[in-house]
Amino acid sequence: MIVVEGLSVSFGAVQALRDVSFEAQTGKITAVLGSNGAGKTTLLRTISGLKEPASGSVMLNERSLLHVKPENIARLGVGHVPEGRGVIGEFTVEENLRLGAMMAKVNLSAGLEEQYERFPVLGERRKQHAAKLSGGERQMLAMARALIAQPSVLLLDEPSLGLAPLVTSQLMHSIHDLCATKNLTVILVEQNASTALRISDHAVVLHLGSVVANDVASKIAADEDLRRYYLGMVE
C-alpha cells in the first residue's frame, strides 16, 4: 500500500504538485487522471525517488520513502514503467529483461519463461534489439521488465500512449488480471480517462498540481462535472 500525504513538488518557480494526498490500496488499481501538465508524471517520479519533494511524505507499507534513493526504492519492490517506456533500444529484448531481473530473488530462466509465456511476442523476438520493436511490443517489454523483478507496487505512466484501441484494451485487461492474481498495488496514470476508469477501483483527479477529486472509480466516472471539466470526456 502506498500512502501519499501533503505532497508538494516544485521545479524552481513552477509548482508541479500542491498538497497532494491519497492512498493506493494493495490489490487495487488506483487511477491518476488529469490533462497535460497536471503533474501526473511528477507524482510517479516523486514516489519512486527520482524527484525530491518540497514537503509531504510517501509511505510504502508504513515505511517512509523520503530521501531513499530510486535504486533502493526499486529494490523495496516498487516497479516503475516510466513515461515513454524507457526500453533500452541498444539492448536486445532478453538483455532488457535480464536487466530487470537483476535484483530479483527468483531464478532468471524461470522469470524469463514466465514473461515469455505472458507476452509470447517477446519470446519470439528475444534476440532482437529493442529499438526494432513496435510501440505495443515495447510497452509489453517495459511491463515484462518491471514484472520480472516481482514487484509489490507497479507505477504505470500512460501505458496506452500511442497504442491502437484494441491493443489498449488488451493491455488494460492484462493489467487488471495481474493486479488481481499477484495482489499488486497499481497506480495507473492515464490521460485516456474512460479506459482507465473501466478497470480501476479508485481514482484521483489532478488539475494543475492539486487533487480535485479522490473517490471510487465508478463515482468519478459518473460525475458529469468532473467528466466535462477535468477529464475531457464530452459525449
Add this chain to the structure above:
Amino acid sequence: MDPFLTSRIVSDILGGLTNGVIYGLVALSLVLIWRSTGILNFAQGAMPMIATYIGMVVFAHEFSYWPCVAISLVVGFAIGGGTERLLVRHLYGKPEINPIVVMVGFLIVLEGVAAAVWSTEPRGIVNPFSPIDFQLGGKPIAMSAFSLYEVITAMVVMTLVAVLFRYTKLGLQLRASALAPEVSRLLGVRVSRMLTLGWVLSMGVGTITTILVASNFFTGLTPQVMDGIFAFGFIAAAVGGLDSPVGAIISGICIGIILQFVGDFLNSNYIILVALGILIVSLMVRPNGLFTKSSVRRV
C-alpha cells in the same frame, strides 16, 4: 617477391602490432570512461603513470616484478575510483569544456608532482622478458620475448573486458548505466557505483598499459611517458568512434601498423603528421567513427 622486402614487411607488421595493441589499450581505456560518464579523460595517461611509479619504483627494492605489477594495479584502481568520487563527480552535467579543463589541469599537476618526486630521469624497470629480437633462419625478426609479452597481455586484457561487458551481470549494469542512467536506477541498478566502477576499470586497463610501456627496455618510466602515446590513443579512439570499444582496439592496431610502415619506408618524422592526417580524413568521412553503428549524438 624479393626476400629482403618480404622480411621487411613482416618486421613492420610485427613491430606495428606491438605498438598498435598499446594504442588500442589506451583507446579502450578512453572509451570505457567516455561511454560511462561522457568525459574524455585527458589525464588518462598521467593517472596510471602515478600508479606505475608507486608500484614499480617505490616497491622495486622490496618485491620482484610481478608483486610490483599487482601493487600498481591496486593503486591504479584506487586512483581511478578516488578521482571519480572526489573530482569528476562535480563535473557531471556541466558545460562540455569544464571536465576537459579540469582533467587537463589534473594531468599537469600529476606530471609535475611525479617529476618533483621522482625527477624526469627515465627509470628502467627490470622485468623477466628479453628485449632481444628472435632469430628466424639466422636473421632477427621484429619480435622479442618482451614484445610477445606485450601483445599477449594486451589481448588478454581486451578479452577480459569484452567478456565482462558482454556476458556478466555486472557488464550489463555498466552498459545500462551508460546508455540510460535514469531507467537503470528505476530497475535497481546502483548507477553511481557503476560510474565509479567505469573509472576503476579504465584505470586498470591504463595501468597495465603504462606498465607495458614503461617495462620496455628502450623507454623506461618518465612522468611524461604516456603523453605521446595518449595522443595516438586518442586518435585511435576518435577514428574508431569514441562509443565503440571494438572500434578503438581495431583502429589502434591498424594505426600502429600503418605508422610502422610510414616510419620504415618514409621517415620517422612523418609518423605524427600521418597520424594527424588519418584523424582529419577519417573525421571528414565518418564523423562518428568508423565503427559506430548509430549516429547517436550526445547532447
Add this chain to the structure above:
Amino acid sequence: MDWLRFGRRPIITTALVAAAVVVAVVTTSTVRDGVAVSIALAVAIAGVATLTSKGIRATHPALARAALTVTAVDVALFATYFFSATTNFNLAIGAAMSIVLLGLSFLTGASGQISLGNGAFMGVGALIMAIWANHHATTPIAITLLIAVVGGAFVGLLLGLPATRLRGPYLAGMTLAFAVAFTGIVNTFSSWTGGDAGLQLPSAAPAPHWLVSFFSAQTSLFTTGTMWLTDITIVVTGVAFFFMANLFASRTGRAMRLIRDNDVAAELVGVSLPRARVIAFIVSSAYAALGGALWTLINNSVSPPTYSFALSVTILSLIVIGGIGTIPGALIGGLIYAYSTNVISWITTQTGLNPQGNFASQLNGIIFGGLLIVTMLFAPMGIAGAVRRLWVHRRTKTALE
C-alpha cells in the same frame, strides 16, 4: 562620483587639455618632448571625455570602444617611456600573450569548444614571421605580421574543419595531438624551420628614422632598448582587442553565443553551426599566430621548443584564471603571464626551496594546473567573471535601496 563624468561638460574638457599642455611644456626640457607629452595627455583626456559622455555606450557603442582602446593604448605607450628595459620586455611579452588569450576566449565564448593547441598555433605564427623575415628582409613589419596571421588561420582551417563539425571533445583532442606533435613537425621541416635550434631574425627591427629624430633626448631608448618593440606590440594589441570587442558585439558574435548556449535554438533561427564553429576556431588560431609572430619580433629570434604542449596548457590556464569567454579575462591573463615567472621565483625563495631542485622546477606546472582545477570548480568564469558578479551584485543592491 559625478565629478568624474566631465565628458558631459565640454568646457571642463577643453580647460583640462589646455592645462595639460601648459604643464607638459613647463616640465619638459625640449620643445619636441613637450609637444609629445602634450599630445599624449590630450589624447588621453579626449578619450576619457568621450567615454564619460552621457549615453555614449548606448548610442555609439563602436565609438566608445574606439575611445577606450585609444585611451588605453595611449596611456600604455606613454608609460613605456618611463619603464626600464626589463619591464618593457615583460610588458611586451604579456601583451602579445593577451592577444593569444583573447583568441582562445573568443573560441570558447562563441562556440563552447576549447583548443589545447594554441601554443602550437603561436609557434606557427612565430616561425612564419621568422622564415619570411629571413627571405624578404625588406617587407614592412605590419605586412609580415599579417602573413603570419593568415598562415595561422590556414592551419586552423585545416585542423578545425573536421573537428569543429562535431560536438564533444574532438576539437580538444585533435588540438592536443597537434600540440604534442608540433616539435616533431618542426623537425620534419628543419631545413625551413631550423629544427630545435630555431631561427634568428636577420636584424633587430629598427624604429623608423622620423620617429627617432623626433625625440632628441631619449633616442637611445628607441634604438637599443626594447621600448620600440614594446610600443609596436601595444599598438597591435590595441587593434586586436578593438577588433575582437566589435566581433563580440556584432551579429555574428551574438549568433555564436546563441550556439554555445543552445545549439538547437541556433539551428532553428538559421545559424549555420559548423560554419560558425569553424570561423571561431580560425579566428582563435589566427590570434594565436599573431601573438607568436610578435614574440619572434620581440625576441628577435624563434626557438620552436618554446611552443610545446606545456605552453598550450599555460595558455589555457591563463585564460581560465582570467575569465574564459570574456575580453577583460584575456588582459588579466596576459598581465599574470608577464609577472608569473617573478611570482614563482618569489615563492621559491620565500619557501626556501632549492631553485635548481626537482620541486622548484615543477612549481610552475603544479601551481597552474592546480589553479586550473580550482578555478573551473569554484569560479568557472575566472577573475573577470567574479569581479563582474560582485559589480552586478553591488549595483542591484544600490538600485534596490
